[in-house]
Amino acid sequence: MGRLFWKFFFFIAIAQVTAILGVGVMVSIENMERNRSSSEIDLSPPASFMIRSAAATLQFGGAEALRGLINEGRQRRQQLYAIDEDNKDLMGRPVSAKLVEEARQLLRNEKRRHAVEQVKLADGRSYVLFIPNPNEDGPPEGHSGTPRLRGAADNPEDRGMRPPGGGRPEDRGWMFPVLPMAASLFASVVFAFLLAWYFSYPIRSLKNAFAQAASGKLDIQLEQVMSKRSDELADLGRDFDSMTAQLRILMESQRRLLHDVSHELRSPIARLQVAIGLARVQPPEKLDATLVRIERESVRMDKLVGELLTLSRLEASVTGSMEENISMQLMLGDMINDARFEAEANGKHVEGVADCPVAIKGNPELLYRAVENVVRNAIKHTAPDTTVQIHTQVDYINSLLHLSVLDRGPGVPEDELKMIFELFFRSSRTKTNSDGHGLGLSIARRIVEAHHGYINAANRLDGGLRVDITLPFHISDLAPSHATGSDV
Structure with a gap:
């Protein structure tokens, strides 16, 4: 493989690897930022609608009505929490202090307050209502028979039981997409190799054809080599075939011209030699006729040479002023x-x-x-x-x-x-x-x-x-x- 192949391969591969690395870094940064800004409380519109419904139930129906609503939601795997001033759930379920703290912070955030409601009853009790995000790995059953929530398992033993890569986003650190990048890199190298080969193969054929043409072999044809291509390189191959065909015609024309010129000059030169030989042996009274013959042959030769010079000027496009x-x-x-x-x-x-x-x-x-x-x-x-x-x-x-x-x-x-x-x-x-x-x-x-x-x-x-x-x-x-x- 020649230098051109490796140049194509190197620059195409470098461009693709750079693009892969750039995309990988951007994806990693985006994932990290998303993890940093993620909330453990469900902020989706359906959750907000359910929170408002639960708040209305609690305010107008009381705690018993809300318990019935929560029980109905548990059967549908929908978890709703009602936390009082002592950070205890209305249903007696365990809940992490961090999750409760985040819910109370959302009450003070005007942009996200729609996901949390605080309801104060007539007897003076106050409840904070929210729905936590379900665990990414699915809601495994806790010891109380209820689905375990993100943030509910804060002790090291629970975290140690989670599979690698699981747990909270902030516990995962810098996430780099190694496997997708490796697959992309492999595909890039393969296609860079194929693309470099696609471009360098016809150029190598052209190089070999020019080398053969320089050595005098003008019968080479690139049409068969590039017959399946329809790009500029194929056009260049066809132009090369046209050039070699024209060169063959010109060289054949030059050979024929030299042959014809030598043939045309041989006859008057032969007659001149005969006339000169006769002039040496003929009597003086016949010398004038011989000299006339010599003069006629020299004039013919001069005329032929003049016509050849004119033809040479025309062939070389040296016609003088044409204006x-x-x-x-x-x-x-x-x-x-x-x-x-x-x-x-x-x-x-x-x-x-x-x-x-x-x-x-x-x-x-x-x-x-x-x-x-x-x-x-x-x-x-x-x-x-x-x-x-x-x-x-x-x-x-x-x-x-x-x-x-x-x-x-x-x-x-x-x-x-x-x-x-x-x-x-x-x-x-x-x-x-x-x-x-x-x-x-x-x-x-x-x-x-x-x-x-x-x-x-x-x-x-x-x-x-x-x-x-x-x-x-x-x-x-x-x-x-x-x-x-x-x-x-």
Whole structure:
């Protein structure tokens, strides 16, 4: 068991033991105070009612009537005493002097006088009427056949015959509830142990899981360990599983990236080595063609390295300033002119008019490169003597700019549409005749997402591919009432 378990156990047990001791002391003090303030004379309302009835009987019926009432009460185990001036009971029963003294003191106490009555008869005799509390241990029979009263046995022999713990409260002293406190202490320790185990067990599992993850074992799952829990620790376990799953994906992606990069670099490097070897053995008149081949391969390698650096910046979220206002109308106008010039040099065409007076906040260099990658990809794959169309549509209600690039190329198989934006992916329809590296659309997707937009692709019904880019914008030059959208 680890340190955390003992910390939980120690502090929970200390708190519970302290609470038990505090409650025990309070109960003991309360019992002691109750014993000190207890009376040996019955102060209850029924006793007060009986005392008043007996006083009326004595006053109006005389001593004989009261004797009859006392005899009737004795049969019902109700003890009523009538003490004269000589401290003798009307019925001749023994009574302790302390009990009589307490009764006379109650006569002088206005708050408790209701439990004692003093009746003076016509012949001058005076009686004090009261009912003593019955003995806690039950009313054992005295030698006169009457129930013995608390305080009636004052001699040491009678007190010695009482069981331990019996007798008057003042004779018991300090009463501490040892047995209840021991039972509570045992229960507290057991539950403190269970509670500490309940909290420390999943934390130990998390500790072991983190240790395995640090050593490279990312296939561990805490869902099975914490499946029966529904608290924050179970949520932490599920978050750990999500983290390890994401780490596995990232590590697999990094391994695949290294493999693809090495594969893409191996081909131009091999061609460069072949070209250099040919340059050494070829006659001078063929050297220019070899140098052109070397230059072309070096340009391809430079382009690949540049794309990898851009991709690395995007993956690391190092995109530079993203707070510039980019005029999409100016940027798309320049891009369409450049794309038209490049397409016409290859026997293809580009149509489009930038009519989108909106501004997008972001990085102009990155955003230009994203859209340019999509447009140049369309020009590369569209069939000769066909047209690449660029459409813009402004949604002023939702503050969105929709940009579509359509070509007349071979398109992409439906099962590959979601994969064309992955790293180093090239469609099976264009892989054989393409000199790209499969990074252009992947970089475009990351740049668009960095600008809080999204990009997707779909095949056209009449042939070709359609790539749609949606970006949030800020209105710059044109009010919404002047244009609700444009499709050029």
